[in-house]
Amino acid sequence: MLRAEGISKDWKEFHLRDITLEVKEGEHFIILGPSGAGKTVLLEIIAGIIEPDSGRVYLGGRDVTDLPPEKRGLAYVPQNYALFPNMSVYDNIAFGLKVRKVPKPEIERKVREISEVLKIEHLLHRKPRTLSGGEQQRVALARALVVEPPLILLDEPFANLDVQTRAKLLTEMKRWKRELGFTALHVTHSFEEAISLGDRVGVMLDGRLVQVGKVRDVFSRPVSEEVARFLGFENIIEGIAEGRKLRVNGVEIELPVEAKGRVRVGLRPEDIIISTEPIRSSARNEFKAIVESIEELGPLVRVHLSLGDIILTAFITRSSMLELGIEKGKEVYASFKASALHVF
Numbered sequence: 001m002l003r004a005e006g007i008s009k010d011w012k013e014f015h016l017r018d019i020t021l022e023v024k025e026g027e028h029f030i031i032l033g034p035s036g037a038g039k040t041v042l043l044e045i046i047a048g049i050i051e052p053d054s055g056r057v058y059l060g061g062r063d064v065t066d067l068p069p070e071k072r073g074l075a076y077v078p079q080n081y082a083l084f085p086n087m088s089v090y091d092n093i094a095f096g097l098k099v100r101k102v103p104k105p106e107i108e109r110k111v112r113e114i115s116e117v118l119k120i121e122h123l124l125h126r127k128p129r130t131l132s133g134g135e136q137q138r139v140a141l142a143r144a145l146v147v148e149p150p151l152i153l154l155d156e157p158f159a160n161l162d163v164q165t166r167a168k169l170l171t172e173m174k175r176w177k178r179e180l181g182f183t184a185l186h187v188t189h190s191f192e193e194a195i196s197l198g199d200r201v202g203v204m205l206d207g208r209l210v211q212v213g214k215v216r217d218v219f220s221r222p223v224s225e226e227v228a229r230f231l232g233f234e235n236i237i238e239g240i241a242e243g244r245k246l247r248v249n250g251v252e253i254e255l256p257v258e259a260k261g262r263v264r265v266g267l268r269p270e271d272i273i274i275s276t277e278p279i280r281s282s283a284r285n286e287f288k289a290i291v292e293s294i295e296e297l298g299p300l301v302r303v304h305l306s307l308g309d310i311i312l313t314a315f316i317t318r319s320s321m322l323e324l325g326i327e328k329g330k331e332v333y334a335s336f337k338a339s340a341l342h343v344f
Ligand SMILES: Nc1ncnc2c1ncn2[C@@H]1O[C@H](COP(=O)(O)OP(=O)(O)OP(=O)(O)O)[C@@H](O)[C@H]1O
Pocket: 011, 012, 013, 014, 033, 034, 035, 036, 037, 038, 039, 040, 041, 042, 189
């Protein structure tokens, strides 16, 4: 459906470097990256708003690199939605159909249909400025989807919404996808969006697309330490491996696979269990540890533990912290499965 080939763009302080990616028909492809990684620039190049220094963009096999945005036939929902402020919601949604000279009764039918799916029928007579953020987001999506574009580009579609509205729209988006069957290229920094909506994900760091794959594979098998850190492997442990053992300053860790020589392994904080008594399961690595510090993050608590010279970060719930009486200086047991370790 979409193929971007060797896309580069150079500014003084930022370089988009040789991006190649393909989005298949019916796919929801997520570009995941931190703020400033170049996600919006890439999307705007694909939309035709920014001209790349090099590279080509193909849509349905057609080279559209030299076409202006309106001739590319794809729909773009920018971060601020860009609704037409002087038009009613109805006219906003109808706009693309009018431009395409669709007969009036058909415009009316299509606007009603999409409004029903997105649950905005009651807003059709309103002006965008009178709508809440979540409502504006629905209208922006309706306006983009009503023309049944071959591809929809979504720039941080849920970024400007409060937590509840975001969660609700995220769930609804899954239904819209089923009902309307669109193809999307969606950029975000939210792991939650990537995991719940993405068929495939491309991780973008510092202007480069560093890993592309199925969401589950990318999250469990990052290709590099840089990707692992971005994806939440807060613990990176270096040691000397021999067979299934990793030795780190006198501590011996069981590995999921055989390795040899100096290696690094990644471990997610949520994969560490803290207990006051040993769990004594042969399937787990288990160590005595001292609580070094505690950071309360709301419902979750980040606990820094020292196992000799190794510092590990674990997440536990606030209620487990209280139940276990976790406090600075306390001696606890930290355990994790060998299979939770990712060897780089
Ligand atoms: N017209 C421009 N001239 C110079 N630099 C630019 C221009 N447009 C964007 N940039 C730079 O490109 C970099 C990437 O910006 P971009 O908006 O694509 O990031 P992003 O990954 O979408 O981040 P965010 O999630 O914060 O929007 C930034 O450092 C930005 O300052």
